[in-house]
Amino acid sequence: MALGLINFRLFDGENLLDGFHRAVLIDGDRIAGVFDSRDALAPNVKRVDLQGATLMPGLIDAHFHCNSPSLDVGAIDRLHPSHLAQHAREHLESMLARGFTTVRDAGGADYGLVKAIDEGLIKGPRLFIAGRAISQTGGHGDLRPAHEFEICGCGYKGALAQVVDGANAMRRAVRDELRKGAHQIKLFISGGVLSPTDPIWMDQFTDHEVKVAVEEAKRWRTYVMAHSHTAAASARCAINGVRSIEHGTLIDQKTAQIIADHKAYVVPTISVMASISDEVASLPQTALDKLAEIKDQAGEALEHCHKAGVKLGLGTDLFGQLHGRELDELRERAKIDGSLNALRSATSVNAEIMDKQGELGVIKQGALADVIAIRGNPVENIALFEDPNSSIGLIMRGGQTVRDTFSSGAD
Numbered sequence: 001m002a003l004g005l006i007n008f009r010l011f012d013g014e015n016l017l018d019g020f021h022r023a024v025l026i027d028g029d030r031i032a033g034v035f036d037s038r039d040a041l042a043p044n045v046k047r048v049d050l051q052g053a054t055l056m057p058g059l060i061d062a063h064f065h066c067n068s069p070s071l072d073v074g075a076i077d078r079l080h081p082s083h084l085a086q087h088a089r090e091h092l093e094s095m096l097a098r099g100f101t102t103v104r105d106a107g108g109a110d111y112g113l114v115k116a117i118d119e120g121l122i123k124g125p126r127l128f129i130a131g132r133a134i135s136q137t138g139g140h141g142d143l144r145p146a147h148e149f150e151i152c153g154c155g156y157k158g159a160l161a162q163v164v165d166g167a168n169a170m171r172r173a174v175r176d177e178l179r180k181g182a183h184q185i186k187l188f189i190s191g192g193v194l195s196p197t198d199p200i201w202m203d204q205f206t207d208h209e210v211k212v213a214v215e216e217a218k219r220w221r222t223y224v225m226a227h228s229h230t231a232a233a234s235a236r237c238a239i240n241g242v243r244s245i246e247h248g249t250l251i252d253q254k255t256a257q258i259i260a261d262h263k264a265y266v267v268p269t270i271s272v273m274a275s276i277s278d279e280v281a282s283l284p285q286t287a288l289d290k291l292a293e294i295k296d297q298a299g300e301a302l303e304h305c306h307k308a309g310v311k312l313g314l315g316t317d318l319f320g321q322l323h324g325r326e327l328d329e330l331r332e333r334a335k336i337d338g339s340l341n342a343l344r345s346a347t348s349v350n351a352e353i354m355d356k357q358g359e360l361g362v363i364k365q366g367a368l369a370d371v372i373a374i375r376g377n378p379v380e381n382i383a384l385f386e387d388p389n390s391s392i393g394l395i396m397r398g399g400q401t402v403r404d405t406f407s408s409g410a411d
């Protein structure tokens with residue numbers, strides 16, 4: 001049954017539009033029309049009065065991990081897959097309840113979760129997966145402790161990532177993830193915080209290995225997203241054809257220009273660095289030392305990107321007890337970018353990164369009907385997202401109502 005939304009201020013994914021006179025018609029899983037006047041709705045269409053709230057596209061998290069029940073990432077490998085899947089279900093369902101109607105997994109999720117969501121077994125957001133992320137031996141995805149010896153010579157394959165070395169092994173791993181249903185490919189190009197043995201400054205994979213992954217992804221009409229903290233690794237990502245540079249924490253002015261010239265995107269994950277600092281008791285000293293190297297520099301990197309005209313997505317990257325703080329990323333980004341830009345990143349820009357422009361992240365005729373309505377004006381007050389259970393009164397995903405406190409008369 002078609003549904004007409006009325007009496008709202010509109011953020012369409014790009015701009016905040018004046019007035020409360022518009023109407024949005026939802027038919028099936030799509031937005032069938034965005035009208036200047038509610039009189040454009042046929043008289044028999046059921047109306048939902050949004051009481052002056054802000055209607056906007058559902059949020060997109062471009063750096064999410066379904067399989068993230070613990071900050072001790074190595075411990076995730078020791079869970080039974082069925083147990084891990086239950087953690088993933090809970091995490092996905094809570095994301096949808098926070099207003100995220102799409103998440104892009106940055107390593108770990110398999111196609112079974114996509115199917116379970118499609119079949120309604122999990123009431124979660126749309127999910128785009130990378131399968132197991134791809135790391136070199138001793139890279140950020142190699143979660144074996146230094147004292148673990150390889151007896152069989154068969155490398156490492158864990159819940160989040162797998163190890164491959166050399167161009168042929170890379171080609172095979174990319175093809176295999178795509179065969180198993182990956183929507184995009186994830187590589188690790190620099191060191192990272194939570195992995196046990198690699199320094200942050202370390203360059204990972206050769207240019208040739210990265211190029212092979214990009215080439216194979218392109219042949220599948222998709223793209224590579226890559227973990228990269230340093231300026232050097234981020235430049236290598238852009239030059240070698242990576243579309244989406246994850247974190248980009250140490251990007252300098254020169255690198256930002258290289259990224260802009262190659263039309264790559266950066267998905268910063270700022271709030272995780274502050275929130276992880278609150279959890280020092282759960283982190284090993286190696287992770288704390290690595291965190292100290294990058295923690296305070298993300299804001300500066302973002303400003304370099306801004307000035308160079310790099311398009312910025314928005315991602316959260318939260319594990320374990322940090323779950324629930326995802327919307328902090330909007331607040332932290334708003335401090336640097338302004339709230340309108342933070343909201344654009346979380347909607348239309350994230351959709352563009354995932355090659356879903358016009359389908360997701362916008363309120364336009366023909367787009368998928370993934371929408372939320374938040375009480376108040378989030379462009380003036382981004383803090384409205386701090387209490388999503390009460391501020392977000394409407395959540396729809398593919399035209400299906402997940403939450404509607406407007407029709408039920410609650411406020």
Ligand SMILES: [Zn+2]
Nearest residue numbers: 063065106317
């Ligand atoms: Zn991540």
